[in-house]
Structures are given as structure tokens and as C-alpha cells.
Amino acid sequence: MYESKNEPLLPTWHFTLRMFKHIGLAMAIVVITLSVGVLGHLWLEPIHWHDAILNISLILAGIGPFIMPASVAGKMFFALYSILVGLVFITTLGLTLAPLAHRLIHKFHLDDETD
DSSP states (O other), rough: OOOTTTTTOOHHHHHHHHHHHHHHHHHHHHHHHHHHHHHHHHHSSSOOOHHHHHHHHHTTTSSSSSSOOOOOHHOOOOHHHHHHHHHHHHHHHHHHHHHHHHHHHHHHHHHHOOO
């Protein structure tokens, strides 16, 4: 997927396209995570869809829930969902920063070969 250290640095246009692909994939992961949270919240709690979106969006942002769940199943779902959100945050951060880190390290390797 990425070029090896023996290949030249990727042109800026191709690197920009790679960044957009990674950001798009990260956004898709966030949308899927948001959908899972909203559906679980609607299924386990007597709440309107717009309140469920607000509540899950605040959890995804790391702020915390706006409306606390009343049922035991809802509380368990929120606990497990919060763990999932933490993993999704790390995944999307890594997915977004991977091309930048690779380009930076690749550039350093190219600089070492010219000396």
C-alpha cells in the first residue's frame, strides 16, 4: 500500500489523495459507530431519535451522555459503548495519522541516503 524506502517520495497530489482516502475511511468508521450507538440507544431506552443522536454524539466527542440511561440494559450498553468509542478514537487517529507518519519517516530515510 505504501512505498518502500527504496522508492522515491510520493508526489504531493498522490499523497493528498491518500490522505483523503484515509480521512474518508475514518469518517465512515465514525458514522458506523454513531449508527450502532443510536440504534442501541433507541432499542434499550424509551427515547426519541433526535435525543439519541445528541446523546451518542456527545459520547463520541468524549463529553459524556446528555441523558443518563434508566434501565440496567441501557447502563450496560453505555458502559460497553464507551469502551468501543475509546477504541474507535484510537483507530481513527491512527488511520488518519498513518500517511503523515509514513511520509515523514520515508523523507528521513531518503535524506540519509543522499548523505
